[in-house]
Amino acid sequence: MTAAALPAPITTGRDTRPGLGRLTFVELRKMTDTRAGFWLQLAVIGLTVAIAGLIIAFGEDGDTDLESMLQATIQPSVNLLPIIGILLVSSEWSQRTAQITFTQVPKRARVIAAKLLASLVVAAIAYVVSIVVALLASAIAGGDMSLSAGMLGQLAVLAGIAMVGGVAFGALLLASAPAIVTYLLAPIAWAALLSIPAFDGLAPWLDGSRSYSPMTEHVMSATEWAHVGTTALLWLALPLAIGSWRIIRSEVP
Numbered sequence: 001m002t003a004a005a006l007p008a009p010i011t012t013g014r015d016t017r018p019g020l021g022r023l024t025f026v027e028l029r030k031m032t033d034t035r036a037g038f039w040l041q042l043a044v045i046g047l048t049v050a051i052a053g054l055i056i057a058f059g060e061d062g063d064t065d066l067e068s069m070l071q072a073t074i075q076p077s078v079n080l081l082p083i084i085g086i087l088l089v090s091s092e093w094s095q096r097t098a099q100i101t102f103t104q105v106p107k108r109a110r111v112i113a114a115k116l117l118a119s120l121v122v123a124a125i126a127y128v129v130s131i132v133v134a135l136l137a138s139a140i141a142g143g144d145m146s147l148s149a150g151m152l153g154q155l156a157v158l159a160g161i162a163m164v165g166g167v168a169f170g171a172l173l174l175a176s177a178p179a180i181v182t183y184l185l186a187p188i189a190w191a192a193l194l195s196i197p198a199f200d201g202l203a204p205w206l207d208g209s210r211s212y213s214p215m216t217e218h219v220m221s222a223t224e225w226a227h228v229g230t231t232a233l234l235w236l237a238l239p240l241a242i243g244s245w246r247i248i249r250s251e252v253p
Contacts, residue, residue: 018105023114026119031088040084041122047076048130052137064143067151070134071216074155077126078162085119086164089243090176099252108144108248116167119132123163128157158215161232168236171243174250187235204248205230 018026031037051072055063062068090099105111138145166183173179187208194203204210204227211227214220220228 013143017107017110020110020114020117023105023110024117027088027111027114027118029119030091031118034087035093036087037084040080041126041151044076044126045129047080048073048133050097051075052133056137056141059141061143064138064141066134066138066143066145066147070131070139070147070151070155071139073130073134073137073157074127074216077123077130077159081123081159082162082166082169082183084122084164086170086179086183087176088115088119089167089170090174091180091245093226094176100110102252112171112244112247116164119158119163121161121166123159124156127159129243130159131223157228158212161212161228161236165236168240168243171247172239174243174246198252199221207231207235208235232248 011056032041052069055069055072061110063072092101101111102108135145169179169183173182191203191207191209192209193199208231211224214224215228
């Protein structure tokens, strides 16, 4: 990973720490400076366009309306961008750039916050790309162009949840390969465990495959939002809290 150097801090005043905005910009540069980050983001754009093209060519009438098109075009962002979030955190350790980063910014919590903000910026940009592609594809296919505000907001939240989940697992494990494998496989194993009939009442509250699915299907009820919230506490808040504690307390390699 290529370490993005921070600009020299302004020395006119007591606080010479780089601001959160500057740190966020540096983290955004890190996400595009590496080959993995660059090609993953390019792959997201390419797959988004490809999915829209396939729906135009082979989809049925119900698939070409704007809402259905957006539900499809957001999938590459939701499934691939979290890997960039993982690499943004874990590469600091695997590539041994953490010492440079934390020497320039001793307040490690500020670095974590900048990484989270940068990941959300990338998720927002990817979501806008998904919307633009869906709009163009739906218009070309002559589909219904209506889109509810509720669905638009839900998909935005889903994109943010996916990206923050990647950052959380990167912080939790601080190693790229184990973090990626765990992020991909742990939810599958968890869903298999909760598929046991004895856990039927618990699964909608803690299994992302069930609680997040309605976000791409219909405007959710309050209960369904509660399912999303409890699942996010388990799969986002908990690993992010543990990972942040590890980053703040651990020795820098």
